[in-house]
Amino acid sequence: MTSGMKRGNALIGQPIERVEDLRFLRGRGTFVADVNREGQLHAVIYRSPVAHGLLRSVDAQAALNLPGVHAVITAQDFGADVPVIPLRLQPLPELVPFRQPMLAHDKVRYVGEPIAIIVADTAAIAEDALDLIDADIDALPPITDRAGAELGDVLLFDEHGSNSAIEWNAVRGDAEAAFASADYTRRETFKVQRHAALFMEPRGFVAEWNANEEKLTVWGVAKVAFANRTILADTMALSENQIDMVEVDVGGGFGSRGEFYPEDFLIPFAARHLNRPVKWIEDRREHLLAANHARELECDVEIAATKDGKIIGLRGQSWANIGAYVRTNGSIAPRNAAQFMSGAYAIENIQLTTTSITTNKTPTGTYRGPGRFEGDFVRERLIDLAAKDLGIDPVEMRRRNLVSSDQMPYPLATMTPFESVTELDSGDNHALFDQCLAEFDWSEKVKLQGKLIDGRYHGVSIGCFIEGGAAGPSENARIVLELDGSYTVYLGSAAVGQGIQTIMAQIAGDALEVPFDRVRVLHGSTSHVKSGFGSFHSRSTVMGGSAIVLTAEALKDKIRDAVAPTLGCTPTEVTLDGGNASGPSGGVVSIMEVIGEPIEAEAAFLNKKYTYAYGSVAAHVAVDPKTGQVDVLEIGSTKDVGRMINPLTLNGQSVGSIVQGLGGALLEHLVYDKEGQLLTGTLADYLLPTAGDFPNIHSTVVELKPSPLNPLGAKGAGEGEIIPIGGIIANAVAAALVDFNVEPLELPLSPPNVWRLIETAQKT
């Protein structure tokens, strides 16, 4: 399946500098906060100050009396049926009770839940009015953790009868039999802390209602504009063709941005309600409360192995603290934690269950490597624990268990409900693992294992990961050959900072057999193509790119058909070269002169199977046993993506992903108190990695085994190396502190937590 790329790699595979950069570097980007409409008003959201309570009434009179305030909208303004946020993925009937209303009406279930929307002349006035809103809430006891949720004496959803929303099961082989016959088993409990994507540009929308044409325009959409248009149309009782969703520059996504949140409805609703353009820009404090949280998971998991280190089973139970509601993609991480816990390893027998538990915290959703970061932490720790117990070198232990190339395609555990069957599409885990070891100079660095040098203990570790990509079902592209001989590519994929304008132009240029600067890429907005699916699950390059390849073929066929009569030959005899076409007899014509008007084609790439990029990551840490500080001295990663479109941007994804992972392993933690109040509500408290923290990170990306599933041979690679980082850092810390017999089972490995591990180990 490599048609359409006849000229080979003129552009694909080249480290082409991004076209996006020219505007971003000079302050000429257009982010949603930069969008202004004539006569616009500004909105702020009044959010619940308590974690759990019965909402009796909202008195907005004082706020309405403030000069400059135009409206305060509460759930009462929606009529009898308060619209809810539907489930974009896994829309199972059993999850219906847990959907979030656009505004709280009978109950509030987390601090930060929207209760009212204030619209005023300026954002400052709207914020002044916040203090004047009086919400009468009868506080209920808050549930913040699994133990509290399981007691069941307080329920978030009384009618449901339990705080557990659903159980997800991942099954492969016969785990019971495997554990019964195993030489060795070990069972441990693990915890991954709540943290979040925290992209740098806060969310925001500008919405405008054209009353004459009854049309709505929304600026600020991201990731999944088409799906959100469907939701918005349903909830606002409009047809989809009455709504235009405009994607402007997007300051980072990482899974969290662009999902349908209450504000995605509230701002357009306010604009129509007031018949004025309304702008809302999320502030950082509310971002920390309002945007999806992620990762909070407890696991009780057991590994089974033969005495020579062959892992034969994984089984156990996990509990995902999903917060107060099931949001659009709230099922993904709990499912992934179970289905992908085996990762790159051939583990034949699996029985893993994840229970999604509701609590009075911010709802959760996907964050780069959802469920995979958590599951890999558990698995990589268990492998090192088993290796230690069995007296096997952890490197050798991994080698013995990696899925080998002759096992490809390799089926993973099957997930139910909402059945998902998937298999690793291609790869050579062992070759990549050895390359990573060599590039990291493992054989030298491993000599430092557990050594105390200048007050710090050194440790190294290596682990392996898989990265699912290319989620279907389809992506659409439309390509227009313009009058000036340039090509405009319209694409359903969305930009979230990954550089798709550049990458897609590379693919289109090669597919159309024209130079890079003849191609212009427009994407994301609903007006560009008939339908689209957007950017999630590392899908844009494969899905959007493949759609471009197919569309380019269709367009070239159309052009050949159109010029063939003039050239006096059959369409298959026509040769296209940039703006010109030639026939077998040597005649050359300008395509545009023959056709005389823009010509276009549209096509979709359909796909049901996932691609799996895979790789290895090695870490070298030094631990100060007195302070508990973990210094990351070096991280090296090696990854196979099948086919590389742009090595510059791809390596950028890898290094960025590693550093995000280090944030999750060492720094980031959304801490709640027992009352359900978020204690880390500023960027001075929620600790993101900064330039001083992790200086020595390097990545290698290779093209070893192309994906057989798409015409490019490419695999989704936007999430990648973050996935194993928690496990790898924990293993390196364990290796460093081997003299103390410290075995980290919880993240983050903050200085107080590491210090506590050492203190506890010394006392026992």
Added chain:
Amino acid sequence: MKFPSFEYACPASLADAVALLSEEGDAMVLAGGQSLMPILAFRLAAPRLLVDLKNVPGLDTIKISAEDVRLGARVRWCDIEKHTGLSAAQPLLAEAISHVAHYQIRNRGTVGGSIALADPAAEMPGIAVTCDAEIALTGKLGERVVPAAKFFLGAMETCIQPDEIITEVRLPLWPSDRCWAFKEFARRRGDFALAGVAVFYDVDANGCAANTHIGVIGASDRPCRLGSAEQIINGAFLDATVIEAAAEAASNEIEPMEDHHAPADYRCALVKTLLERALTRAMA
């Protein structure tokens, strides 16, 4: 997060600034604004008037004399960093201030602002207390000078009266042969420290430590001296045993706060470690 509404005044003299504060009971002083502005952004305060000191003359100078070092209230962290004389005249200050915040904040943040904010983990108040500094204030009744030890009353709490403005911090003479060190531990570069210690002592004719000053930040509701540790050092010839004993005493003396950044026992252990490292550094 837009600021609440307020009036703004930019008086040209200290007297005018004091008069504005006296007349408007609900006023706050603005210097660099690097702590005040976030407080206003989160609407933790909503004064009716901000009195900007930027045009008040004389507050931005660093004076080094035979008696002391005087830092004007509007002296910024970058001024201290770039000053050529301070690393000799007040090396402990220079070292501690190198840990304050980030590049852009350092271009605006001021000595007076930090003293007035009285964050328990901040370096400047810690140095003021450690070094027996005096803080000069001017109000409607004139100037008064308060020893740092009596200036800080609790977390974010000081003895400044509503009509008063900090004008100067006076640090006593620093003998050139003094032994000193500053150590702090923060999660990331520029963050407020989880704890920090500032140490100095002089060496007497017998080679023993005298006049020991040990200050700690981030370990209680205000910066404070650690008398029990100082006592152990004073009169002793510093070695690993003495240092260990002093560090242990320091760890026992403090009653740290507990918050989501660190539990109390961790802070106790941290202060012990930091003091060990500081004393080891000071005697090197």
Added chain:
Amino acid sequence: MLVKFNVNGDTVEVDVEPRVSLADCLRDVLHLTGTHLGCEHGVCGACTVIIDGEAVRSCLTLAVQADGATIVTVEGLSNDNALTPLQAAFRKHHALQCGFCTPGMITTAHALLTEEPDADAERVRDVLSGNICRCTGYVPIVEAVLEARAAYANPDKADAS
């Protein structure tokens, strides 16, 4: 209040409420939207502008405080035709992805290299630790700033050409 200052070479006079931050004034009144607001409490650095030669967080500065000042924003660093050597180095090293923190990175690095064209990697990391980037992991940003030093050591080359 009436406030007068110089922005990117132009003297401007604006009438703003005292509570308006310099960042909001630049963005909303003067339409210089290259200056970004990522946190509005002085941590992320996206709003960094250069006031009288010094890098400053414009979210922690009131517009009225800037009266009489000379301000340079990211828009003022390059002319219409070309990237500056610093900007070109960012592009070459892929030191930006989503582009949101980029204006603050550029203004901060420009202020640093103007004053310290010999800043080493440690100093660059120290200074940039006041600017948060969520995409790149900082490695390429530091590489880009280090590469751009040569242009600042020879100031004639620091402008776009």
